[in-house]
Amino acid sequence: MMRNLLFFAVISLSLLSCKKESSESFGKIEKQAETQDPVTLGTEIFEGKGACITCHKANEKQVGPSVYEIAKIYKDKNGDMISFLKGEAEPLVDPSQYDVMKVNLQLTKTFSYEELKALEAYFYTTLK
Numbered sequence: 001m002m003r004n005l006l007f008f009a010v011i012s013l014s015l016l017s018c019k020k021e022s023s024e025s026f027g028k029i030e031k032q033a034e035t036q037d038p039v040t041l042g043t044e045i046f047e048g049k050g051a052c053i054t055c056h057k058a059n060e061k062q063v064g065p066s067v068y069e070i071a072k073i074y075k076d077k078n079g080d081m082i083s084f085l086k087g088e089a090e091p092l093v094d095p096s097q098y099d100v101m102k103v104n105l106q107l108t109k110t111f112s113y114e115e116l117k118a119l120e121a122y123f124y125t126t127l128k
Contacts, residue, residue: 038114042122045115051104052119058126063100065093068126075127082116085109 046052046067055063056070073093074081083089085108091098108116 036118038118038121039125040118041115042118042120045111045119046122050108050111050119055100055104064097066126067123069093071123071127075124081120081123082113085111085116085119 046056056065056067058067060066061069070081070093073079077092079092080089084091085105087105087109091101108119111119
């Protein structure tokens with residue numbers, strides 16, 4: 001009898017322990033990583049997958065206009081940088097360079113809205 005009671009107790013504890021572990025994660029959606037700061041994300045995109053840094057520098061004209069010049073013109077003209085990066089708006093800055101930029105627009109058109117907003121946020125930090 002004592003043996004049966006001990007066996008029952010061990011089995012019960014094992015089952016309760018397993019049940020607790022499995023029920024904690026079953027059906028729960030894990031929290032996603034906290035949203036990254038838009039400027040940090042924009043900087044990463046500018047220097048990384050966006051390949052923007054190839055033609056644009058912060059404060060000097062390279063192949064394309066400087067980031068500062070782009071941000072200033074878009075701000076002054078109340079332009080929609082995101083629409084431009086999606087290929088839905090005409091260029092406001094140095095339209096003569098638009099053919100060069102068209103190649104990269106094929107890439108920026110694939111970015112999410114969050115990524116485009118982050119890129120825009122990064123550009124506007126140069127005005128401070």
